[in-house]
Amino acid sequence: MDVRAHIEAHRDEFVSSLKEWLAIPSISADPAHHPDVVRSARWLADHLTATGFPTVEVWQTPGLPAVFAEWPAADPDAPTVLVYGHHDVQPVDPVQEWETDPFTPTERGTSLFARGASDDKGQVLFHALGVSAALAASGADAPPVTLKLLVEGEEESGSVHFADLMRANRDRLACDVAVISDTTMWAADTPSMCVGMRGVTDVEISLYGPGRDLHSGSFGGAVPNPLKAMSDLLSGLHDEDGRVAVPGFHDGVVEASQEERDLIARLPFDEREWLATAASTATWGERGYSTLERIWLRPTAEINGMWGGHTGSGGKTVVPRSAHAKVSFRLVPGQDPLHVQDRVRAYVEAVTPEGLRAETEFGGPGVRACASDLSSTALKAARSAMERAFGTQVLFTREGGSGPEADIADILGAPLVFLAVGLDEDRIHAPNEKVEVPLLLKGAESAAYLWEELGGVG
Amino acid sequence: MDVRAHIEAHRDEFVSSLKEWLAIPSISADPAHHPDVVRSARWLADHLTATGFPTVEVWQTPGLPAVFAEWPAADPDAPTVLVYGHHDVQPVDPVQEWETDPFTPTERGTSLFARGASDDKGQVLFHALGVSAALAASGADAPPVTLKLLVEGEEESGSVHFADLMRANRDRLACDVAVISDTTMWAADTPSMCVGMRGVTDVEISLYGPGRDLHSGSFGGAVPNPLKAMSDLLSGLHDEDGRVAVPGFHDGVVEASQEERDLIARLPFDEREWLATAASTATWGERGYSTLERIWLRPTAEINGMWGGHTGSGGKTVVPRSAHAKVSFRLVPGQDPLHVQDRVRAYVEAVTPEGLRAETEFGGPGVRACASDLSSTALKAARSAMERAFGTQVLFTREGGSGPEADIADILGAPLVFLAVGLDEDRIHAPNEKVEVPLLLKGAESAAYLWEELGGVG
Numbered sequence: 001m002d003v004r005a006h007i008e009a010h011r012d013e014f015v016s017s018l019k020e021w022l023a024i025p026s027i028s029a030d031p032a033h034h035p036d037v038v039r040s041a042r043w044l045a046d047h048l049t050a051t052g053f054p055t056v057e058v059w060q061t062p063g064l065p066a067v068f069a070e071w072p073a074a075d076p077d078a079p080t081v082l083v084y085g086h087h088d089v090q091p092v093d094p095v096q097e098w099e100t101d102p103f104t105p106t107e108r109g110t111s112l113f114a115r116g117a118s119d120d121k122g123q124v125l126f127h128a129l130g131v132s133a134a135l136a137a138s139g140a141d142a143p144p145v146t147l148k149l150l151v152e153g154e155e156e157s158g159s160v161h162f163a164d165l166m167r168a169n170r171d172r173l174a175c176d177v178a179v180i181s182d183t184t185m186w187a188a189d190t191p192s193m194c195v196g197m198r199g200v201t202d203v204e205i206s207l208y209g210p211g212r213d214l215h216s217g218s219f220g221g222a223v224p225n226p227l228k229a230m231s232d233l234l235s236g237l238h239d240e241d242g243r244v245a246v247p248g249f250h251d252g253v254v255e256a257s258q259e260e261r262d263l264i265a266r267l268p269f270d271e272r273e274w275l276a277t278a279a280s281t282a283t284w285g286e287r288g289y290s291t292l293e294r295i296w297l298r299p300t301a302e303i304n305g306m307w308g309g310h311t312g313s314g315g316k317t318v319v320p321r322s323a324h325a326k327v328s329f330r331l332v333p334g335q336d337p338l339h340v341q342d343r344v345r346a347y348v349e350a351v352t353p354e355g356l357r358a359e360t361e362f363g364g365p366g367v368r369a370c371a372s373d374l375s376s377t378a379l380k381a382a383r384s385a386m387e388r389a390f391g392t393q394v395l396f397t398r399e400g401g402s403g404p405e406a407d408i409a410d411i412l413g414a415p416l417v418f419l420a421v422g423l424d425e426d427r428i429h430a431p432n433e434k435v436e437v438p439l440l441l442k443g444a445e446s447a448a449y450l451w452e453e454l455g456g457v458g
Numbered sequence: 459m460d461v462r463a464h465i466e467a468h469r470d471e472f473v474s475s476l477k478e479w480l481a482i483p484s485i486s487a488d489p490a491h492h493p494d495v496v497r498s499a500r501w502l503a504d505h506l507t508a509t510g511f512p513t514v515e516v517w518q519t520p521g522l523p524a525v526f527a528e529w530p531a532a533d534p535d536a537p538t539v540l541v542y543g544h545h546d547v548q549p550v551d552p553v554q555e556w557e558t559d560p561f562t563p564t565e566r567g568t569s570l571f572a573r574g575a576s577d578d579k580g581q582v583l584f585h586a587l588g589v590s591a592a593l594a595a596s597g598a599d600a601p602p603v604t605l606k607l608l609v610e611g612e613e614e615s616g617s618v619h620f621a622d623l624m625r626a627n628r629d630r631l632a633c634d635v636a637v638i639s640d641t642t643m644w645a646a647d648t649p650s651m652c653v654g655m656r657g658v659t660d661v662e663i664s665l666y667g668p669g670r671d672l673h674s675g676s677f678g679g680a681v682p683n684p685l686k687a688m689s690d691l692l693s694g695l696h697d698e699d700g701r702v703a704v705p706g707f708h709d710g711v712v713e714a715s716q717e718e719r720d721l722i723a724r725l726p727f728d729e730r731e732w733l734a735t736a737a738s739t740a741t742w743g744e745r746g747y748s749t750l751e752r753i754w755l756r757p758t759a760e761i762n763g764m765w766g767g768h769t770g771s772g773g774k775t776v777v778p779r780s781a782h783a784k785v786s787f788r789l790v791p792g793q794d795p796l797h798v799q800d801r802v803r804a805y806v807e808a809v810t811p812e813g814l815r816a817e818t819e820f821g822g823p824g825v826r827a828c829a830s831d832l833s834s835t836a837l838k839a840a841r842s843a844m845e846r847a848f849g850t851q852v853l854f855t856r857e858g859g860s861g862p863e864a865d866i867a868d869i870l871g872a873p874l875v876f877l878a879v880g881l882d883e884d885r886i887h888a889p890n891e892k893v894e895v896p897l898l899l900k901g902a903e904s905a906a907y908l909w910e911e912l913g914g915v916g
Contacts, residue, residue: 198675202773211737217656217859220788221758222749223733224742227783228761231692238686275681279669282813284682291680300679303686304776309763310784315660315821317786317859318762325685326768328775330678355740363773401675401775 003448004389006133007441014129014444015112015437017047019105021087021121022114028064028088028157037153040087041065044124044151051128052135053149059169061161064088064153068172071131073146078455080146082175084408085124085182086155089116090429097431110438117435119428123181123420124151126440130447137448144455148175152404155182159404166411177378177454178414180405181443184422186267186397188436191390193383194418195260195374196296197402199331201340201366202304205233205348206359207323213309214319223319224355227308230323233351237301237327241287244301244329248343254334256297260374263396264292296398300330330400337366370406370416371398378454382417385449389442419446461906464591465899472587472902473570473895475505477563479545479579480572486522486546486615495611498545499523502582502609509586510593511607517627519619522546522611526630529589531604536913538604540633541905542866543582543640544613547574548887555889568896575893577886581639581878582609584898588905595906602913606633610862613640617862624869635836635912636872638863639901642880644725644855646894649848651841652876653718653832654754655860657789659798659824660762663691663806664817665781671767672777681777682813685766688781691809695759695785699745702759702787706801712792714755718832721854722750754856758788788858795824828864829856830874836912840875843907847900877904 001009026040027033041058048069049056055070067087092102092115100106105114112122131143138144150173152162166173186192209226210219239245269292275281285294294300304327309320329340345360352358372379374396386394409416421443427433459467484498485491499516506527507514513528525545531538550560550573558564563572570580589601596602608631610620624631644650667684668677697703727750733739743752752758762785767778787798799820810816830837832854844852867874879901885891 200675200775202775204773209738214736214738215859216758216760216762216786217658217788217857219736219738219753220760220786220858221756222741222743222752223736223738224740225761227764228692228696231689231761231764234686234689235693278672278677278681280667280672280677280681280813282682282811283680284811284813285680294680295677298679300674302674302678302775302777303683303689303767304674304774305767305769305778306685306689306781307765307769309761311763311765311782315662315784315786316762317658317660317760319760320763323764324769326773328674328678328773330675353740353742355738355742399675400678401673 001136003133003137003445006136007129007444010129010132011441014125018112018122018125021047021125022105022116023103025103026088026116026153027091028154029091034064037064037088041067041153044087048128048149051132059165061154061165063161066150066152066165069149071143071147073144073455074140074142078145079176080148080174081177081179081451081454082148082150082173082412082414083127083179083181084150085120086152087121087124088153088156090119090156094431099432110436111434112437113432113434115433117433118422118426119433120155120182122435122440123422123443126443127181127447129444131451133444134448134451143451145451147451148173155403162404163407163411166407170411173412175412175414178408178412178416180416180418181420182403183399183418183420184424184426185420186395188423188439190268190395191386191392192395192397193386194399194420195379195396196333196371196398197369197405198400199335199337199367199369199402199406200328201331201337202326202328202363203341203344204361205325205327207352208321208357209355210319210321213321216317216319219319220317224353225319226323226356227320229353229356230306230308230325233348234303234306234325236351242284243286244299246301246343246347249340250299251339252334252336253299253332257374260396261293264296265290267292267395267397295400297332299332299335302328302330304328331369333369333371335369337368341366367402368406368410370402370409372416372418376415378415378417381453382419382450385453386419386446388449389445419443419450459594461591461595461903464594465587465902468587468590469899472583476570476580476583479583480563480574481561483561484546484574484611485549486612487549492522495522495546499525499611502545506586506607509590517623519623521619524608524610524623527607529601529605531602531913532598532600536603537634538606538632539635539637539909539912540606540608540631540870540872541585541637541639542608544578544610545582546611546614548577548614552889557890568894569892570895571890571892573891575891576880576884577891578613578640580893580898581880581901584901585639585905587902589909591902592906592909601909603909605909606631613861620862621865621869624865628869631870633870633872636866636870636874637908638866638874638876639878640861641857641876641878642882642884643878644853646881646897648726648853649844649850650853650855651844652857652878653837653854654791654829654856655827655863656858657793657795657825657827657860657864658786659789659795660784660786660821661799661802662819663783663785665810666779666815667813668777668779671779674775674777677777682811683777684781684814685778687811687814688764688766688783691806692761692764692783694809700742701744702757704759704801704805707798708757709797710792710794711757711790715832718854719751722754723748725750725853725855753858755790757790757793760786760788762786789827791827791829793827795826799824825860826864826868828860828867828874830876834873836873836875839911840877840908843911844877844904846907847903877901877908
């Protein structure tokens, strides 16, 4: 029985299992649901054991548990693949906007509605079906690659213990490639692979001036105004072309290849529709780049908040004593968040006028961007696997923000490949989350082919 | 008996009367003290009647009463002079910082401590002593000018009914020159006259962008950010030389004369001391002007407040839906506040990028600047009168902000002359307000000489 036939034959069983898992409200951000996250880990461990994984463990953390499973290839020289996903889910507020109960999984047409259906339980579970299908098709009793699964339980609450967990288990997690199944495709009829995610670092900048708010009648126009200086500072973050103008900010940037830009240009992008999603009436950004390139390929500086002086009603003619701003920088491959922080600190110092004192406070070490190497064997294998499953060309996308993926690449030293079948319209993080069951089956099929391709069997 | 001898002979009587008046807590900003403001008006009316003014009236307003008094010159062709002052006082908080009770007037050395001693009861009352001295010296039973006094009761709470009061009584207030006794001199040993006050207009600017806060990972760098646009807008309010860069803002500006700039340069200005007063460590301002010129002679734009996006603790990577700023513009003679508002509105529209919507809300019609004509007879007479009283050259100053003075000039169509003997160190509006009694006597003397000079008697 070939891969696709096996998967189709086990469709109902797969959906039934997934519903069982989705019924567990594993909301990691809500302490009241922490026992459910533990139950969810247990359920997954049992399911992977039943699937045939010889090693299945629930890994405790100072927070909520992850699940680790391993199924060695028969050939000790076969590559090792680590699949990453998560079994915790987002909260469900506002719950009254759900058409059916978020934890009573409900099929309507090809869609399966439930919190976590797309993000990420459905996309974790298709791997179990995928490996079963690969074995059924080959008749072997071990997969063509050594398959490891690491499914964390705190992704929706910031993955706070995940990096430490990986560091503590670096040897057991060692792999040749990490497969991330927690992203989306362009559209159901436009299968695509995510090949990169921007990183981020954020800073709070404060400028301090007069020892107290001054009356602007007496002093206005003769001492430096922290809000004016902050406006100059923030205005200077970009040049006239909308490019970040902090000296040294772009150090190390690895530009996207022309091939990738060409493939991005082939995506059926509707800017009007995108603007509607962005609740905006016009685009803006770095000259020379399309909207998708601005979101995916370009590093940015974004002012997230700003305050100072009199912000209440009515007028109050003061020269304020201080000004504050929060700025986040989206980073692209090649940028080191700590170097960016250093350059931002230097920029702030350089533009702070005499008479003001600047403070910069960074929100942690930041997150590196991650990207797949488009010329790598693993990437080509994954693309080929998806093309076999979908029967059409697979395009490339990126994502504008990121989760713990860069940590996976950094800590495990493995290239990333994103294999996922979620859709933007799946309403992850929102009421009425759903997943397309036919796409989950394509995901399972893609996974099965990927193990073949990587194991040299395909 | 000459003017000075008369004044010295009546010193104790003057101080005794002033103490009586200062004991009335006429705080206009505090409704609990409104009966005291009424008592204060009554006290002044009685005092002016006792001084010999033939006409003394308490003028009611929708708020607190003003006092009007008139003493016609014997010569019907003599000029008419209107003296402006106020009989209400500032609140006394924090009252525990007063060394003696603010409404128990206390002499220590040459100083008389009480709320209102300098601002403005002492400076109103010296006019009564001044006219008595002028009459005693001349032996006449009417002053050499027709003398009108208008002493309002709401100056410290915004003079809200004062313009209407003047308009309603324009005929009775008609005058050839208005003498304002509510400012300060440079120092006790550096007598000076204020010859101008900046005007002001203020605006709240709002920029609206996305219909909701957007996730900057998904949208950052591809839609216009209202805080970035606001930073650009505010940064563009000044050019590189610190000059206001709003096109048309300077329309009509009447530059100060070189004579005035030369006289300002002769003031013994200690910039270190001034910086200490400003609780600042460096000056800033329009290139080509000294600190005093920046405060007194130059129109400015000052950002008083600004806010938008995430202002709480921690990071929140949003593209905010809106940004807001409060800006006030200090104006100089020749600038029309309504024209400035028009130019600011046009500037905001011009720099608002596509995709954002701008709103400008001005805080009322604004206040024109006012200035004395340095070549006018009245100004020369007042300077000469002060120089006779003080026995030394009188320099010129201006003030950076303004009260209702511009309305007086506008509504009554009279040139302004500032005759006042307060000091910056009098701590007006602060605990332990005081006045120098010898300076009040010099004020009375200056007033007596001024009536002589203006009446052609001197």
